[in-house]
Each structure stands twice: as C-alpha cells, then as structure tokens.
Amino acid sequence: MIFIVKGIAKISKRGSTIVVSIPKRDSQRNIVWESQSIPLLDLELLIIVGSRVRLSSGVALMLSEANVPVIIHSRRSDCLLMNPFNVRIAEARRKLYNIVENPSWRVSIGRNFIEGKLSGLANLVRYLAYKDIEKGIDAKWILKEIASIEELRKNEINNIRNVDGLRLYEAKWSKKLWELLVTFVPNEYEFTGRDPKSKDPINSAISYAYAI
Template identity: 30%
Template sequence: MILVLTNPLKIDRKSRSELIVSFKDYSRNYNLRDITGVVILGSSTLIPSGVVSLLSSMNIPLIISNKLGVAVCSPTLVVMLSEVREKQYKLTDEEKLEIARNFILARFSGLSNLLKYYKLDPPQLVDNNDLLVWEAINSRLFWDKIFNLFPKEVRDIGRKPRHSDPFNKSLSLAYALLYANVLGLYFPSVLIQLMGSCTSLGTLQPYPLTFQKCLSQLQFTP
C-alpha cells in the first residue's frame, strides 16, 4: 500500500521494519513490510536521515509534496516485498495447499533424519486428500516412532497434552511459548496489513491462556 501522511510532525524509525509517526495529538506505528511508497503532504515534517536510509534499504520511495513542489527520493531497485505479497494473494487454493504440504513434508523429513540417526526406520507416509487428516495421521505415526527414543516411563504415558507428568507439561509449555511468539510476530505485522489497514489492536495478553495455564501448573523440582 502507499502510505500518505498529511502534516506529520515527525517520522522516526522504531525498528528495522517499523516507523513511528507523530502527529499533533497522537502517534501511530506503521509496518514497512507491505508499504510500497511513503507520501508526505506538508513542509514542516522532521525526518532523521536514518529514516531515509531505512526506506532506501527496503526499496521504498519517499515523496514530499508542498507548496514549493514535489521532491522524489527513489531507490534504484524495484520494490520486491510487496510484489511477493501480491503474488501470494493471487495463489489458487490448490497452490496454497501444495505450499502447506511442502512445509509439513519438511518437518516429516527432519523427523525421518532424526530416527535414522538413532538407527530406527522412519514410518511410511500415508496418503490422504484432506491436508489436516493427512498431517494428523502421519504426525501420529512419527510420534509413535519418536517415543521409542525416550525412557520407558515416558514411553508408557505417550503424548497426552493434559497429563500431569513432567515431560508432557514441559512439551505443552514449549508449544505454548512457540505459539505465543509466532502469533506475536505474525498477527500484528502480517494479518493486519493483509486487510490493508493499520489499526490499533488495543491491549492484548502477552501470552495465550494455554501458556498461562501450563506455567501455573508446571512445577520444577531441584
């Protein structure tokens, strides 16, 4: 999208991929990953040189329009991030499913290599037209094999997310942490931008309830 700013007081960098724009009564953050250009309308905006360098490094042109004329600071390279995102929008459902299947296959390949390292034969993948069912069936097959690498007391219980043993508690905690970090990175910077707007999300819990529950139940003994 093209970010048009009318009479901002200051534009500064918040991180390597985010700007903070200050207006008279409020400030707002903008993620640069889906911005194809920045247009400033006005003649009294303070712009540090670091902002210009940041925009240039991400191939984002900066245009300043005021009563004297129009100044265009164009990078020498084409904008690539937004072009890739546009192509993602145009993927068919079949193409999206194929990409997702390849991601899952990469995980199965990693588990296969782990089993082979410990001289265990990996399971044969089972076919299914439904991606979720296919992933669930084969994940269970790999889990059953992976559990042979664990001590007997862990093997006897298996993977039970709500079980009270230390292994399952620790694994559930790890999943919750991973989920929280992925969600924290993916949702604000991508999903909001996919809708073509920058909105305030308000106050969010830093971690999901799953993590909070696991953390409260998990007890470590020296």
C-alpha cells in the first residue's frame, strides 16, 4: 500500500500500527482529531505532502527498521528517507503470498496444521487412557481405537490433493477423536462432543480457548 498524507496531520505509532490523525471540526465548531490506522505490514511507501505534517521519531525508526521509504514532497524540493540495508518486509510478504496462492503449497501447509491438531487430540486421548489404566479402569480398547485411527489417517492423508478434501478429512477425524474424549468427561458436564454452539462448560471453555 502507498499511503499519502497532506495538509495538517500528526503521524504516530501504536504497537506495529501507523496512526494518522487529522483535525476536523465537530457540529459545535470544536476541533477534534480523527485517526486512521494503517498496519505496518500493509505499508510499502509513505508520502508526505507539504510541511505541516508532524512525524514522530518512533514512526521514523519503525519505518526504517521495516525498510519502508518515506518521501516528503514540497514546492521547493523533495526528501527521500530510506534504509538501504534491510530486507523489505513487503518483499518477503509478497513471496509468501505467492506460495499460498499455489494450490499444492496450500494443501501442504494446511496438511501440516491439521495433522498437528489431530495428533495433539490423539495424544491427549492416549494420555487419559493410560491414566485410567493406572487406576484400574479398562481403557485398553481406547488405545486400540487410537492406533486404528492413526493408521487409517495416514493412509487417507496421502491421497488428498485439494483444500476441500482437507476440510472433509479434518471434520471426519476430529469428530471421531472428540467422541473418544467424551468417555473421560464426567456426565454432570453434559458434554456429548465438540459443538461450538453448545453451552455446556466444556464446549464453552474450548470455544473461549480458540478465541484467544
């Protein structure tokens, strides 16, 4: 993104976000400052027109570290501020976008995320089963079920060639693993499986954890 600031304005920073504030008059003719936020990752060039824009030193340093050039244009001359030694974040981001647009890379990246999630669920079920066995509870059937699921998953994941197939794969095996987890949750929690719309304590806690 190329962002142009002109007239009276203040440019500051909030975290990794550029904040541009411009004075306006409200209905009572009082001056109020309206702000616009621009994420640093979206910014490739900042152009300042005129001499009435205030740029904080914090913004100048942040733009320099991110290798985002700043052009200051006036009637008499132009000034260019840039750091020639850093690798541009925008350039690296552009290459990442190109990777994601490649269908085979999308499947490969998605497969790794989904496999990590499903493996984590399987390990949790396996851990809880071992704990039950230590208490004398018969949970060996769960270990056998997990072993069977893991074997079937490995055979199926290798044949997936598109994102839609990945979505179906994740939904199918997540459901089976959540069904096994239900056996470890006391009945008073009314947990019957993963359902984002359910209001039981377990689903509510999981949804909250996902949200943060």
